[in-house]
Amino acid sequence: MSIKKQLITLIISAVMLASFFSALYGYKNTVKQLDLIFDQELHSIATFVLNMSKSNQVLPSTADGVFAFQVFKNGKLVSKSEQMPNSKFNASSKYNNEVFFGGKRWKTYLLKEVNTEKDTIEVLVAQPMSSRIESAESILFVITTPLLFALPFIALIVFYIINKSLKPLVSLSQQLKNKNTDDLSEVSLTKPPIELAPVLNRLNQLFVRLSDSFDREKQLTANTAHELRTPISVLKINAHNIQKSFENNKLTNEEFTELQQNVDRMAHVIEQIIALYRFTPENFTQKTETVDLEVVLQDVIGSNFDLLSAHQQNIALDTDSKNSLLGNYFALYTLFENLLKNAIKYSGNKSEIKLTITHESNSITVSVEDSGPGMSNEELPKIYERFYRVDSQHSHIKGSGLGLSIVKHITTLHNGEISCSRSSLGGLCVTVTFPNILVGVE
Incomplete structure (x- = not known):
């Protein structure tokens, strides 16, 4: 079942239930209030009949069927309406007495008074229960009729609002x-x-x-x-x-x-x-830590010292006191090892290699320079491509062409930037710059 149908069904059902309980609550309160009104009316009629009896006025023997009465003087029936029997009911002055006669259920009220002559006059007034029920039902009909007519309009409004509200979700579902x-x-x-x-x-x-x-x-x-x-x-x-x-x-x-x-x-x-x-974006962010770049570069140099010695190359490391950032040690180690191996490989024997860490207000920069032949300006933009290798003066050097591609990839994961230029030593200078937001030590 779709969300739209569920929402429409639930909301309309909730509205109908709320309307039903509201009508039921209103009906109960209406019946209660009507009972009070009718009881007061019974009391008023009993008082009226009593006053007429005391003044010896002739009471009508017939009534319209809405009310009936009996008048007793010293326990003897002296007057009654046509519907009432001749016998006396066991009634009290309370309003909750109910009797059955004439094929109907009646609610009775007894008003008793002792006059100055010490005569006891009792007036019993009765009202059919059907009159009260009919009155309550007519009021209930008046209350519920607008609700019954309003429910279809409420359903249409609910359908329109839900349909409009779920339209983006339906569109997204359809696109998917x-x-x-x-x-x-x-x-x-x-x-x-x-x-x-x-x-x-x-x-x-x-x-x-x-x-x-x-x-x-x-x-x-x-x-x-x-x-x-x-x-x-x-x-x-x-x-x-x-x-x-x-x-x-x-x-x-x-x-x-x-x-x-x-x-x-x-x-x-x-x-x-x-x-x-x-080193993919999916698994990189879970492995970050505070990394000291000077330690990383020292480890890289130590791991490749035999290769430096074999090429009779001199290497220098120049750092300042602020060289930590938030990153991944193994990734940064791989980055700078690739840069150092490229410098060793392409700068030639007896060359100079220099690693420098500089810290500015908004960045930390690591540069790798060598004194080799360098690269032409046309070749610099292509060196980051995977499996790209220089085909000129370095064509005799074997390699995979993946080194600088990995370097750029790891730099991007650290939100950094990489650039290549001519080195002050005469060869190639690769500069990696990390933003200040990643600097771990100020």
Whole structure:
């Protein structure tokens, strides 16, 4: 059952029940008030009959059927209306006495008085109960008739209001229903209600994240397959060459060294792909902490010191006292390790590498510089693309082309910015800037 039908059914049912109980309550109060009025009327008629009897006036023996009376003097019936029997009822001066005669139920009232001659005069007045019930029912009819006529209009108003209020929800439901499995476009509503706006925003955010995730997976899958094709082919060639050399008893250490290098290259590509997949917006925010960038850079330098020594490169680390931010240690370590390895790889032997941390009022910046040949202005915008590699003076250097793509991705997760320029040392300078809102230590 739809929400619209449920709301309409519940509201109309509630209105009908409220109207019913209101009419019932009104009927009970009306009957109560009518009883008081009729009781007072019985008292007035009894007083009137008593006064006429005392003045010896002749009372009519017939009545219109609405009231009946008996008059007793010293216990003897002296006058009565036509409907009343000759016998005396066992009545009291209270209003709650009911008797049955003439085929009707009557409510009686007894008025007794002793005159100066010590004669006891009793007047018994009776009224049919049907008169009271008919009066109450006529009033109830007057009360409920407007409600009965108003209920259809109330139902129409309820239907209109609910239909109009649920129109955005129905529109959203229809848009989602019409979407196919490949459609991750955002849904939109004209002037969505306040209660539905957060749902719409979250839903669109989910669609954007899913779309980005699917695009990322498709691109990564296609590019990974393309990138792994070369090292796999090279490994096949190495395996073939080793087999031939083994058959000819001409195996050399160089062939195993080349095989090891190609295996390392393939392992590096796979490691980079895993790192790129690990740092996604979905799982990053749950792993943030206060990170000291100086400690991160020291760990990165220590882990790659053997590689620096092998290339006979000098490295310097320049920091200030304010270098902490809110982030993920492993992600930042991966970021700066990629930058340092690129500097080691592309700056050449006996080069200079410099890491600098600077803190300003609204940002904290880390720059990685080298004294290598650098890059042309045409190549700088492309270096962040996945699997892009420079094809000029660095074409002889093996790599996956994923390093700076991972660097930019991690920087974005930290709400930072990355830029490349010419280094003061003559090579490439990569600058990563984090906003002040993430600075953990002032």
